[in-house]
Amino acid sequence: MSVSHRIHAIRVATKREIRSTLHGIGLYVVLSLVFLVASYVFANTVLRNVGDAGILALPNPVTLPLIVSTGLAAAYLGLCSSLSISRDRDLGTMEVLFYGPVDAVAYVLGKYFHQLAAYGVVLAFTLVNFYGLSVVTNVGFSLEIAGIMLLSVFLTSCMVSFGIVLSAGSRRMMVSVILFLGFVLFFLIFSLVHAWVIGAAGRDAASTMVYVRMIMDSLDQVIRWISPVEYYLRGMDAVLRKDTSGYIMSAVSSLLYSAALLAVSVWMLRKKGVRR
């Protein structure tokens, strides 16, 4: 019985939150900014490089700007998640919800599904944006793009769960936001630097570089299970390789990651309580 009550509470809470998101201007502004960044990347990397070289072999060139925009959008929703619980607690609205038929599980999942639903809107605009770009530039809109777009849902799931766990564990909004931004920036920079040092893995690379690589590789063994970015990158790799099982693995592991973080969030919420 409690399952159906819980599902009902999740559904209603999600609906309220998504309406609130859609009625605000924030998401639209962020999306436009994100797409502008993606367009800039597209014009200044892919289009320019092809123009300079005359001929170039690339995986679908929309991939990079798509990754940038879905990554940024997911990070934005993660950031919103990192605000959500601490803000609700701070404003007291969480307490009011808990007066009624809402428990910690329903509340946390409501927050989670709200952000996922918001990402559905993001995806719709992303589809329009990148399909538009593909058509006007004739770069093509392939199955991989659809695969990456779908995969970005799992990235968002990880990002949102990550934001929620930080938010559930912090009493103050500022703390959870700083923690989220700090972690995400660290993960992102780590991924970029790691990719760079691997790229610089020439046979004659200086031994200092080799040691840097070795340290980063060891760190990567841990970070690859913590960082939402790493799950996404693994999935994307599977998309580009047309590796269905790798893709499914990435999606499943992202969901497990999310589930684990949400479980921790519920535990933290119960421990910290709902009061200001």
Next chain:
Amino acid sequence: MIETVDLTKKFGDLTAVSSLSLHVEKGEIYGFLGPNGAGKTTTIMMILGLVPPTKGEVRLFGKKLSEDYFNIKRRIGVLSEVQYLYEEMTAYEYLRFFGELYRVERLDERIRAVLGQVNLYERRHQILKGYSKGMKQKLSLARALLHDPEILILDEPVSSLDPYGIKEVRDILLEENQKGKTIFISSHILSEIERTCHRVGIMSRGRLLAEDTMADLKRRLADEVELELELETVTETILSALQSLPFVVAVEAHGSRLRVKTKADQDYRGQISSTVFNQGGVVLAFSRREMSLEEAFVTITEKNLSLLTKEDSAA
């Protein structure tokens, strides 16, 4: 309907609520009083399951909350002291959200009804950010009533209201009580409690010091009874005769009025009356002055304080 057994909450070394055992009957309006920091809000939070007790248990409708969490919660309406609203919503949207959450049937009808009850129907499409404090409080009351709960738990329900608002709310509560709702009110506006509640519980320093009907509580609390007499003439002989009575504690004269304090162990009105008569006095009016809830509250909590202080120093 609401029952707490040996309910205790400790925050570190601080005992916020100590061995609280409450029992609120169906259809009753229960006033929950206590000075700031007495543990009232912590108790309410424990009743609602928002703060886990260190010891003891809470039963609502005869069940522990954990036994049927969602159904029990759907049968309770809560109004908190501070109103926490989703300010980007309109009143209608706000109630619609909670109505859906509580699975209210014929929701639009219900929204219209409760908004009508609190006189906010005309402002149902206004964004809540523009609402005054009083309007927010009334809207929260509407939210608490929306799902027609069997128990209403109200924390300072009239704190932000003007006298008209207070009357409106009082009338609503009495009306809801008439319909059979059990109401648990925590308030510092004692006159309101006194006017509305059937029974009160008084807390101090985490302990329930007294719990009874209003009349019995006052009666039990009074050590002395204050009688007011209006005489044709007050003479020294009458005063001396009254003061010489063994059960009289004090006598004060204010013109033709006499205020006589007697012990509360018996009803001494007959003896007072005959003493005045014997000294040639004529009694024009005789009344017994009732102790107000405020006085009872102060009496109880002060007694309790001195008692606790003694206990503390003895310890």
Next chain:
Amino acid sequence: MGTARKLARLLSTVALIVALSPVAWAQETESGETALIDAVERVRELTRQAQEAAPDPSQAATQAPAETDGQGRPTLEEQVVYSISVSTGRQYEGTFAPRQMDTIYLLADEYAILNVQKTMVYFWPITGEYMADWFGMSEDVPGRLEILQDGEVIQTLERVPYTYYYPSGRTGEQRLYIGDEAIQVYEDYQARFNAYFDAVSAYFVEYQEWQRTMDRLLREVQETGVYKDPSEIPDPPERPSPPVDFAYNPRTAFAVKLPAGRYQLRLRGEDGGIVEGTTKTLEVFKARRSGIGYQVIPEHKWTRRFESNDPSDIFYLDGKRIFYVLPHYAEEYNQYQYVKMRYLHKPLEGEGTRNAWIWAQLAPVTGARLQVLHGGEVVQEVEMKPYYVRQRPGYALGYDIVEFDPKADPALQGRSPSFEAYRVELEGDRTYQLRFVDERGNVLAGSVREVRPIRAPGRLVYAIPLVPLVAGSIVFAWRRWSAGRSPASA
């Protein structure tokens, strides 16, 4: 492979001397046939000895230099090592596992040659690699190689003969033969080698005979003053060509071929015990993806070739419509495993790349045709042809790429082609597909590439992102408007 190349060059030189020197001797000496045949036999013997003494090519890369330039030579330590020869897809490369390296990496389902040998090893810190003095000491440690999985012995291997065979010369394709096949290949090669020397001997005999005939005819002309009819003048004998192929003298080692997985290796000595220092982990890995890689030669920048190994690549064109492609087989491996497999003697190689992937270019695709498709229909079928890059004469800058056909274009006579490739010429702004098919018309897996001409979108690329903002503004304005109606319109 530097030493292997040197060896190949040496053997070529020997063969050349063998081919030419008897001619000189024959002209200068009077001793006749016997001396010539003796000379050829001596060269044959020297060549054979050189071949037999040639070191295993897979060990040449890790051979310690006799003396390092001005650095002295570090202390050598006697070790029992695994000498390893692995296939990289194009060739066999050598490395070895000194005592310090615990794990050996091999490709799955490919033969690798492993040998347990006693040799002198040192670590050279400047290049960060272990070197072995194979020439000074390389003793096979007797015993059988045991391969274990999950603690159980799954294979026990004896040493078997193996050889490397080069069908088109020592710098060309390399094949590994194992067991009787290796012996047979070597014997066949020896037979061709001997046949060649026999032919050389016969050639000199015939040549001397021809020389004598010519001398006689010359004398007769001088004496009679009558010129001979051209039909009376004999053709000189045809000089025999040395065999183009080459096979190494077979040696013995353990030939290991396993499916992907993790194993243990150890050598069980003749006394029945495990030889100390021979227990190693064996990581056998396979390709994550395979396909057909393209080397692309843009017509307008023919020296700036690039590779496209990943089958998900799309060729994007901006204005240019002509390019050349060269296909090769390609496989994608884990970079760490692949690099460790090749350079196990260099401990730092590949470190930090456990999660990186690398495309290995394997053998070139031969005998295939390139098909160009549009809308699912084949619109062109292209054969591989040689091309020549001709600089424009005079003050004109640039070059033209022309088909290398000396018969049709006499200016190309005496020249060699600049490259061989498949030429692709596309029309208009249409989208095409490229793919390779074999002789039977089957599409080669992983060879399909899409080709798309790209369009410059101008400012539209920055206008499309504003769609959400426009949509949001409408929603926001509607919301404000509808909320603002209250209470008057309620």
